[in-house]
Amino acid sequence: MAQHQVTVFPTAPDKARLLFSFVFLIVALGLGNACTQQADGEVSPNPSVVAAGQVSAVAERHDDDADESAITEPVGSVPDVDESLAFQVASGVTVIPDSRIAFVPNIGIIEGSESVLIVDTGLGAANGERALMLARKIAGGRKLYLTTTHFHPEHNFGASAFEGSATLVLNEAQAIELREKGPDYIELFKTFSSQVDERLEGTILVEPDLTYSGMMTLDLGGREVILREIPAHTRGDQLVYVPDQHLIFTGDIAETRFFPIMPDADSSAVRWIGVLQQLEALEPKIVVPGHGAVGSKEILSALRAHIEFMRDRVQALVATGYDQQAITDLLVPAITAVYPNWDNQEFVPFEIAILYAEATGNAPQLPGF
Numbered sequence: 188m189a190q191h192q193v194t195v196f197p198t199a200p201d202k203a204r205l206l207f208s209f210v211f212l213i214v215a216l217g218l219g220n221a222c223t224q225q226a227d228g229e230v231s232p233n234p235s236v237v238a239a240g241q242v243s244a245v246a247e248r249h250d251d252d253a254d255e256s257a258i259t260e261p262v263g264s265v266p267d268v269d270e271s272l273a274f275q276v277a278s279g280v281t282v283i284p285d286s287r288i289a290f291v292p293n294i295g296i297i298e299g300s301e302s303v304l305i306v307d308t309g310l311g312a313a314n315g316e317r318a319l320m321l322a323r324k325i326a327g328g329r330k331l332y333l334t335t336t337h338f339h340p341e342h343n344f345g346a347s348a349f350e351g352s353a354t355l356v357l358n359e360a361q362a363i364e365l366r367e368k369g370p371d372y373i374e375l376f377k378t379f380s381s382q383v384d385e386r387l388e389g390t391i392l393v394e395p396d397l398t399y400s401g402m403m404t405l406d407l408g409g410r411e412v413i414l415r416e417i418p419a420h421t422r423g424d425q426l427v428y429v430p431d432q433h434l435i436f437t438g439d440i441a442e443t444r445f446f447p448i449m450p451d452a453d454s455s456a457v458r459w460i461g462v463l464q465q466l467e468a469l470e471p472k473i474v475v476p477g478h479g480a481v482g483s484k485e486i487l488s489a490l491r492a493h494i495e496f497m498r499d500r501v502q503a504l505v506a507t508g509y510d511q512q513a514i515t516d517l518l519v520p521a522i523t524a525v526y527p528n529w530d531n532q533e534f535v536p537f538e539i540a541i542l543y544a545e546a547t548g549n550a551p552q553l554p555g556f
């Protein structure tokens with residue numbers, strides 16, 4: 188990806204020069220297109236590891252998802268976990284896929300001989316109940332643990348359904364962030380749609396039973412799972428790593444064919460690039476993103492290339508005197524043209540805001556939701 192050239196822009200962004208820059212940028216970004224699209228690879232789960240009879244297999248789902256004509260969420264889809272779509276993505280690791288439905292995360296169920304770990308809850312207690320139901324069915328009599336990749340509502344706000352059934356393990360930073368921001372995020376998300384509003388009605392935020400800082404190894408019996416703090420999307424992002432399957436759950440640090448979400452001042456593009464490099468260094472064979480199709484390491488490298496590319500453009504534009512608004516006006520249409528199949532386009536201005544803050548050393552001035 189090193190062949191992208193920094194475009195030289197005129198210093199005064201008057202109208203004619205802006206147009207010139209835009210055309211020049213499109214050409215420059217167009218060169219980037221060829222590498223990023225090839226790096227988007229999603230993988231289908233190996234049908235040989237789908238457990239017959241335990242959960243229904245939907246191996247074709249990723250092929251559907253990889254079809255560039257089937258990109259956005261189904262019309263009229265509700266933000267509900269559909270546990271009937273669950274499939275085994277590796278030996279003893281089940282995923283309830285998000286089906287690219289907004290406010291539905293990929294949920295994981297990781298089995299050991301003595302315990303079973305659930306990763307993420309779905310939006311609100313009723314969705315948490317669905318995930319718990321499947322986890323119970325898979326676990327039989329085994330002990331249940333729950334962890335969440337970060338505090339965001341569709342990942343964590345179903346945790347109350349697990350109280351009394353599962354031990355909630357969180358990194359301390361996430362627990363603190365949940366405490367600080369959780370109530371505001373309930374109110375924020377309730378404004379997004381009546382369906383989200385209904386699912387968050389009466390949400391009870393849950394304190395963890397067990398916390399750690401840095402890294403923790405959870406022994407599920409015959410299988411160790413590594414939990415590690417990887418702050419970038421939020422302050423409390425957590426990696427869930429299953430070394431024996433070379434498999435990682437990234438939370439929203441990686442989302443297949445979505446622009447990265449940098450929703451508030453705790454997001455960091457600089458840290459994000461570093462986190463993606465660390466995850467790539469683990470050489471994962473299977474990457475379960477927070478949203479979007481399960482895939483391989485290429486999900487990580489495609490996203491890192493994108494953020495680095497945006498960083499370089501923002502830095503170049505800052506150096507030539509552009510302010511955040513001018514950069515946003517220039518880059519948003521250009522970058523969404525370069526990534527026509529990536530969703531979350533509404534979050535590109537947020538990404539630019541964080542990149543601009545990091546390039547200038549100023550506090551982030553984020554657009555409103």
Ligand SMILES: [Zn+2]
Pocket residue numbers: 337339420439448
């Ligand atoms: Zn998130």
